[in-house]
Amino acid sequence: STLSALLQARAQHPQAQLIAGATDAGLWITQGLRRLQQIIDLTRVAELRRVEHYPQHIAIGAAVNLQDAFEALATDRPVIAPFGERFAGWPVRQSGTLGGNVANGSPIGDSMPLLIALGAQVVLMAWRKGKAVHRHVPLDRFYTGYRQSLLAPDEVLAWIVVPRPAPSxxxxxxxxxxxxxxxxxxxxxxxxxxxxxxxxxxxxxxxxxxxxxxxxxxxxxxxxxxxxxxxxxxxxxxxxxxxxxxxxxxxxxxxxxxxxxxxxxxxxxxxxxxxxxxxxxxxxx
Ligand SMILES: Cc1cc2nc3c(=O)[nH]c(=O)nc-3n(C[C@H](O)[C@H](O)[C@H](O)COP(=O)(O)OP(=O)(O)OC[C@H]3O[C@@H](n4cnc5c(N)ncnc54)[C@H](O)[C@@H]3O)c2cc1C
Known part of the structure; x- marks a missing residue:
């Protein structure tokens, strides 16, 4: 339920499956018949459920649900509201998270083209040598291949940072x-x-x-x-x-x-x- 506890759990169990809204991962079980031996549920990590507004950017916690994330993005850019409504349907937008969409890295995921166009960065965090460390990666450099990314086994996608719009x-x-x-x-x-x-x-x-x-x-x-x-x-x-x-x-x-x-x-x-x-x-x- 806290970011530091999540990062420490991740460091201790890098093989465990991270789960947010489970709208992707749930299908691996119900349709793919996979068994997940260990999961780390990050939906109660308070820090990752927040949207923070700054003069130059907004930072969306990875566990913010898609509905809230699109609403936050649409505050500065109203054109995003109808685009967000095309994402899945209401129940999936309420449980699925923006971090899950970005981390899952599907080539047909909907938030990433938008976030790439907006110049978004992802903040990756880990627990190393007894403390939390982080790095920023531009989203357009995050993916390395089909469903592959720069996320290290001990890292968690913590924030999606989106620049606020220029007036023009x-x-x-x-x-x-x-x-x-x-x-x-x-x-x-x-x-x-x-x-x-x-x-x-x-x-x-x-x-x-x-x-x-x-x-x-x-x-x-x-x-x-x-x-x-x-x-x-x-x-x-x-x-x-x-x-x-x-x-x-x-x-x-x-x-x-x-x-x-x-x-x-x-x-x-x-x-x-x-x-x-x-x-x-x-x-x-
Ligand atoms: C009916 C239905 C309709 C859908 N429609 C759309 C659609 O229109 N557009 C679209 O793009 N997608 C769609 N999806 C896919 C899915 O809803 C999204 O990809 C969603 O954003 C996934 O988020 P989640 O929180 O459910 O992720 P989960 O299923 O919990 O996790 C997905 C993956 O991301 C990893 N992950 C999650 N959070 C983190 C994190 N913070 N750090 C590191 N790794 C993490 C998990 O380990 C897992 O590998 C749909 C799914 C369903 C079932």
């Missing part, structure tokens, strides 16, 4: 799935832009469903930065993002569809960020 920030966050609710993304794309006098001065793009890990579209960002935000730049960026990733075909979508959607979501970001007409399902309700 524009953000778009999109999830494409077969159902509106309680469905896994075929593609997820989050685009953060700063445009000054019609020219793109900053771009960060996070993508899900298009690689072995949640990914940052660095080549596409490079194709945008410094360019006028017009249809010609959009066309280059669309081509770049479609070449930057090699999505797989699976039951949710085939590779061509995923590649095509990447380009179309960028177009949507262009239309919305330049104030042109768009159709938003949220507005049709």
């Amino acid at each position: 920030e524009w953000l778009g966050a999109y999830k494409v799935s077969k159902r509106q609710e309680d469905d896994i993304s075929a593609v997820c794309l989050a685009v953060q832009l700063q445009v000054d006098a019609g020219r793109i001065t900053s771009a960060r793009i996070g993508a899900g469903g298009v690689a072995a890990t949640p990914a940052r579209a660095v080549k596409t960002e490079a194709a945008l930065i410094g360019q006028p935000w017009n249809e010609a730049t959009l066309a280059v960026a669309q081509q770049t993002i479609q070449q930057e990733f090699s999505p797989l075909s699976d039951l949710r979508a085939n590779a061509d569809y995923r590649r095509s959607i990447l380009g179309q979501l960028l177009r949507r970001a262009w239309l919305e960020s330049t104030g042109q007409a768009t159709v938003r399902l949220e507005d049709l309700a």
